[in-house]
Amino acid sequence: MRSTSEYLLPRTTGEARRLQIQSELLHEATESLLGALDVGAPQTCLDIGCGTGDVMLLMAQLFGDAPRIVGLDLDTRPARARFTEAAGATIDPARFELVERDLFGPTPLPGAPFDLVFSRYMLHHLSDPAAALARMWELTREGGTLAILDLDSRATTTYPVWEPYEQIERWVRDLYRKTGIDNHIGHKLPHLFDRAGIGRPDGTRVVGLVRTIPELAEFLPLLLDMIRGKLVEHAIATQPEIDRLEAGLATAPQMTATYCYRPAAVGVWKRKVSR
Ligand SMILES: C[S@@+](CC[C@H](N)C(=O)[O-])C[C@H]1O[C@@H](n2cnc3c(N)ncnc32)[C@H](O)[C@@H]1O
Secondary structure, three states, rough: OOHHHHHHOOOOOOHHHHHHHHHOOOOOHHHHHHHHOOOOOEEEEEOOOOOOOHHHHHHHOOOOOOOOOOOEEOOOHHHHHHHHHHHHEOOOHHEEEEEOOOOOOOOOOOOEEEEEEEEEOOOHOOOOHHHHHHHHHOEEEEEEEEEEEEEOOOEEEEEOHHHHHHHHHHHHHHHHHHHHOOOOOOHHHHHHHHOOOOOOOEEEEEOEEHHHHHHHOOOHHHHHHHHHHHHHHHHOOOOHHHHHHHHHOOOOHHHHOOOOOOHHHHEEEOOOOOO
16 A cells, blocks of 8 residues: 555645646546535545645535535645635635545544545555445445546547646656556556445546646646656656656647647546444
């Protein structure tokens, strides 16, 4: 099991900004998945690996005024910063509770079980995703729902082919393969539900995403920043190669006629029937 200290991604302001942009890119898929769940008005929601807290804000919008919305993460600073920024204008931060701990932490999670347990883009970071799903299922109350959204990046590409994007995706793939991160996990989720003892999902939803390259002009250099140290450490790229890619990515604003087919977002869910 990958431990807390082994989470690959850095804890920097740039990475928090990258997660925020990624969250904007995933907004439609997340809203679509949460809307498909048919959970009525859950009173307690848990977002596991809550990151910037954006999904918690969306839950508050979608599920009315009442729910208690809890976010769990190894690092709750990005969500705290986000809530402080939005405080007063759009949200009451008192509605949101942040718990800084490992999903696999030994102590029981206060307030469990929950009506809705959700996790987005966290599972692919874990060395034993089935064990993580089993733990999430324990946190789901009878009659409640577990929903997962994660990526499947096998088909991501550009057209007309834009080499800097293809290059960064190749490096991400090589790095993830070497470090045990599975960014193809999306299509495996139904099987993983079975393997975790949850059973066959009640539903699945796959949402694709197409953007022009200029729309990704801020995101892509942040993605490179996220992995540049690891690329050298794992001998995937040299510093001059990284510098060349950085210069290539800087031309993104000019690529107005090039489109990027981003990784698919795969949603899977299951209601826990009462025994
Ligand atoms: C790629 S980020 C996704 C953040 C957020 N769910 C989103 O979609 O914007 C993965 C998050 O999972 C958290 N995480 C990774 N392993 C964890 C664990 N074992 N327990 C709790 N949180 C974890 C990380 O700290 C990080 O914030």
